[in-house]
Amino acid sequence: MEALLTSTAVVALAEIGDKTQLLAIVLATRFKKPWPIVGGILVATLANHFLAALVGEQAASFLDGLWFRYLVAAGFIVMAAWTLIPDKFDEDEEAKPSRFGPFLATAIAFFLVEMGDKTQIATIALGARFHAVVPVMLGTTLGMMIANVPAVFLGNALIKKVPLGVVRTVAALLFLAIGLWLLASTAGWIG
Numbered sequence: 001m002e003a004l005l006t007s008t009a010v011v012a013l014a015e016i017g018d019k020t021q022l023l024a025i026v027l028a029t030r031f032k033k034p035w036p037i038v039g040g041i042l043v044a045t046l047a048n049h050f051l052a053a054l055v056g057e058q059a060a061s062f063l064d065g066l067w068f069r070y071l072v073a074a075g076f077i078v079m080a081a082w083t084l085i086p087d088k089f090d091e092d093e094e095a096k097p098s099r100f101g102p103f104l105a106t107a108i109a110f111f112l113v114e115m116g117d118k119t120q121i122a123t124i125a126l127g128a129r130f131h132a133v134v135p136v137m138l139g140t141t142l143g144m145m146i147a148n149v150p151a152v153f154l155g156n157a158l159i160k161k162v163p164l165g166v167v168r169t170v171a172a173l174l175f176l177a178i179g180l181w182l183l184a185s186t187a188g189w190i191g
Contacts, residue, residue, distance in 0.1 A: 007139025040106025057128025
């Protein structure tokens with residue numbers, strides 16, 4: 001349960017203002033069909049985050065050692081700094097009309113845009129930390145849905161009302177706390 005809840009919280013906060021959330025708004029304003037877009041986000045995130053959690057879990061199993069735990073802790077601390085950097089999304093790249101419907105266009109776009117994104121990297125780190133692919137994938141997917149479903153339905157109005165700087169700071173502090181906790185527990189400072 002800890003893997004699910006931690007994964008949900010980390011990704012829900014990290015996703016606020018992320019380029020995939022901006023993509024959700026662009027797709028919602030283009031297609032004006034929120035449910036297929038939500039379905040596309042769900043399918044793409046399940047696939048992408050399953051693979052990311054699996055990579056993290058397998059890397060942790062293969063590389064299980066003290067130095068790898070320090071590396072995972074450092075990864076969370078780096079994620080804290082990265083979270084403070086706002087994402088930019090170039091709408092000109094997405095301005096071309098899609099030959100696919102809203103579901104398929106969203107699923108493909110989200111899967112590709114999520115590659116190398118901070119939430120995917122966080123999913124890899126969470127998979128390595130918890131050694132639990134399914135709870136991590138479900139948690140990170142739930143976090144993505146918590147952040148993106150309101151963006152699909154409320155679009156630009158939501159972005160104007162949410163204080164993104166505060167949310168980024170809270171997300172960064174969460175990543176930092178996890179990283180410092182992992183560092184302290186690996187070093188034996190806490191039991």
